[in-house]
Amino acid sequence: MFDMTMLLLLLLLSSYDYNIRSVHTMEVSTTLDLYPDTTVSMVLFSGVTNGSEVRKKIMDGTIEAAVINAQMICDPFQVLVAVNKAVHLDKLDKKKTKTVFGEILFNLSPGNNILAAYQKFGVQDAERQDVLVVLLNDLQGQQLQQVSNIIQGTRIPLESLRDIRDEQQIIKLFKISEAERRVGRLEDVVVCRMATKDAG
């Protein structure tokens, strides 16, 4: 009998551990190396049905986050690179857009047209979509709570981003030639483009 209860206890504890782990990969928080006072949180939502409502709430300022079309993202690293640049320009007051979140979307885009960047990389008007939400300095988790209450979708692990990404669309938008594609991983090709966009 004693052994059985121990076994059950162990099973219970290990499943509890598993839950903790999976909760952690649902929301990934990291600080920017160059701006250690800035914490970045990324959460992935699948099957979001109220895209238009979410967009309205972003435009009227209710939601203070970058809500990104997950299909257009290769890797979380790419998002961090966009956030880093946005925070950098924000601190210098040299952003091209009005908010740091708008700047994140603009940085993700290959072009210099802000509206086009929002349209391609922001939350879509679609009936169903996957979105990546980026929050800044949400240390207590309050912003995430608020956003979760508004977004009608399921939180899934950040790792799923790789399955969601639409490589063909990304290659087409960035006009990546076959030669350039062979230089390295897709996320590196895109990141390098992002980083050198304003070099002329």
Place this chain on the structure above:
Amino acid sequence: MAAKMEDSTRGSGDSSVSSSNMTEIPTVAQIIERQAASSESSAAGGETGPPGSLHHPGFALFKQGAEARLYRGTFLGRPTVLKERFSKKYRHPRLDEKLTTKRTQGEARTVARARKAGIPTPCIYFVNYQSNCIYMEDLRCATTSRDYIVAVQSVGAGDSFRALQPIMDKIGKILATMHDGDIIHGDLTTSNIMLKQDASATDPEVVLIDFGLSSVSQLAEDKGVDLYVLEKAFLSTHPNTETLFRVILKSYTKHSRKSKDVIKKLDEVRLRGRKRTMVG
């Protein structure tokens, strides 16, 4: 004996063999491993670093050049090299600022252009135009072609040519692609031509670095000078390598669509002296 030589020249990704046998030609993977092992043991105080790295927390200085300092560290979870261009105090401050920014911008622009043409370069992660810092990928599993050529030649085996030929072939091909894209590297040396070989790769890959002096030009003259610079650097760093360099040129001619004029110009430049463009 013959079997051993075949193994050495294949250049496979077998890095599990640490060659203490000094008559055996090392593979690229072995040299990379050797360098990684020796840098690990001497990396102890890497984090604190000398005074120059104080304003880059988390980065340690590892090279100082005439124009820039190089630091190693981590950026957003990735191993990163930070290239910081510093101001030259002897210049007029306004001019200095403009020049330094222009060089940083130019380097970023050329790297983008090179990649579009299919030239492997380190991936740039972030450019800070205020401090003229470029944060880029730290090439793991890589060594300079300089170090590899030196290592192969130091073994003194008779078939070093056979070991190095495929790599010279690849270098020629990359340079051809680069010049066909009208990109002039500007500082071609064997230290700026890296050889990368991951554990999974069967062959080493050529990666170009340091586009600080690069430019864009369609002129065969400029491309010829670019090759001439490499030839001088090659022959002075690695004695008795004329035949090796010829492999580069042969491969270049084979892979370039505009090589005839370039090689012609190279011959002309050789005859008349160093880096003269004879314009104006």
